[in-house]
Amino acid sequence: MKELINKYNVPAPRYTSYPTVPCWDAVKPGTETWMTSVKTAYNAADGLSLYIHLPFCESLCTYCGCNTRITKNHGVEMPYIEALLKEWRIYRDIIGPAPNIKEIHLGGGTPTFFKPGNLRFLLTGILNGCGVLPGASFSFEAHPVNTTYEHLQALADIGFTRLSLGIQDFDPRVQEIINRVQTVKQVETVTSQARALGYQSINYDLVYGLPLQTTGGLQRTLWKTMELRPDRIAFYSYAHVPWIKPGQRMFTEKDLPSVSQKQELHELGRSLLMNAGYREVGMDHFALPSDGLFLAEAAGALHRNFMGYTEHRTSLLLALGVSSIGDAGTAFAQNEKKLEDYLATIGKGELPIMKGHVLSSDDRIIRRQILNLMCKGETIWNVSDPDELRLCSQARSRLAPLVEDGLVTCTGNVIHVTADGKRFLRNICMMLDERLWNGAAAEQKFSRAG
Structure with missing residues (x-):
């Protein structure tokens, strides 16, 4: 396994979408094209998923790869909320006045940067006049340091039942160098308050491969985590991309674990979690058998999109x-990355689309296969379709070395990920990625798979 990890420790996408954002066509779809795609994709019976990006943080976590705006000025809250509601009104004009909602996720940044009353105002404005489908899932990300009982209560009143806490590591040395400090007591308090309010699923984010991280420190973090018993855990590799995120230059590669040390961290975490009763779900996720994410995978309903793994599949993600990035099935669109440009465009009553991609016929075929591998560990090609047969043949040819290494099996039109291959999902999906093989320079765009 150590040799395989070294062999496949290459830059690789995380495949929250296909094509991946760096491989989108250079020419973005026009606003009209995107609006048509949105209208076509919306299905009232299935409802839609809604991701809301709240970018503000009071301090910079130096490991972070998200789009953030660092400020202690909370006067930015209401102008941004008003812009979000204006953008939402544009979409409601496109899909109809009373859309049905299946999922809402608040990401960041730090959603709990916003005052509880302001979050209530935002979500009330979003939901006003909308339908909420049975089994809807409302979730938000939070920083344990600034998440108050009032935050939890305000969002619970609106229907939020899922909470994700960014822990990363409890080791004080690691917390200091990544500028993400919180105590076990703070995490325990937020967790117990959420459970008392009826939150049904609590997730902890843990990261391996962080600067100054050791096996002893991570082991203590996992012991404390398992004592608190979150319903699910995202245990994922630190993505070192300082050419994209300059904040990561606050430490150097010398501070990072070596490839072999990072492997030990991963194996330690995986072993402790499995022994504690957690089960591996998809890629980088672990859940208790009672959690919805595990149940969704068991039922074949697990889905993956720009929000990560979800329990529901909707045909439209706004x-x-x-x-933030929307997904209408046949097209993607990303909003302006710079806050001032986003606000200015919304101020003119226009959708703030910065770039996008219209999926080709081949894109749609490959997307379905990669999604199956990421969520089900297996995919079946329709080889009676000449295009699928062609793409299947190309994928099987590229997968031959991975078959020899025991990571995947290819039997006729079926590609199956083995137990050993599950940790190499990114590498396996790369073999299907036509756009990557047709000239995209992954070396400068993606973090390493190991």
Whole structure:
């Protein structure tokens, strides 16, 4: 396994979409094209998923790869909320006055940067006049340091039942160098308050491969985590991309674990979590058997999009806010990355689309196969279709070395990920990625898979 990890420790996408954003066509779809795609994709019976990006943080976490705006000025809250509601009104004019909602996720940045009353105002404005489908899932990301009981209560009143806490590591040395400091007590308090309010699923984000991280420190973090018993855990590799995120230059590669040390961190975490009763779900996720994410995978309903793994698949994901990315099935669109440009465009009553991509016929075929591999560990090609047969043949040819290494099996038109291959999902999906193989320079765009 150590040799395989070294062999496949190459830059690789995380495949929250296909094509991946760096491989989108250079020419973005016009606003009219995107609006048509949105209208076509919306299905009232399935409802839509809604991602809302709240970019503000009071301090910079130096490991972070998200689009953020660092400020202690909370006067930015209401102008941004008003812009979000204006963007939402544009979309409601496109899909109809009373859309049905299946999912809402607040991401960041730090959603709990916003005052509880302002979050209530935002979500009330979003939901006003909308339908909420049975089994809808409302979730938000939070920083344990600034998440108050009032935050939890305000969002619970609106229907939020899922909470994700960014822990990363409890080791004080690691917390200091990544500028993400919170105590176990703070995490325990937020967790217990959320459970008392009826939150049904609590997730902890843990990261391996961080600067100054050690096996002893991570082990203590996992012991404390398992004592608190979150319903699910995202245990993922630190993505070191300082050419994209200059904040990561606050430490150097010398501060990072070596490839072999990072492997030990991953194996330690995976072993402790599995022994504690958690089950591996998709890629980088672990859940208790009672959690909805595990149940969704068991039922074949697990889905993956720009929000990560979800329990529901909707044909339309709308994304509000700076830099957020929407998915209409046949097209993607990303909002302006710069806050000032986003606000200015919304101020003119226009959708703030910065770039996008209209999926080709081949894109749609490959997207379906990659999604199956990421969510089900297996995919079946329709080889009676000449295009699928062609793409299947190309993928099987590229997968041959991975078959020899025991990571995947290819039997006729079926590609199956083995137990050992599950940790190499990014590498396996790369073999299907036509756009990557047709000239995209992954070396400068993606973090390493290991």
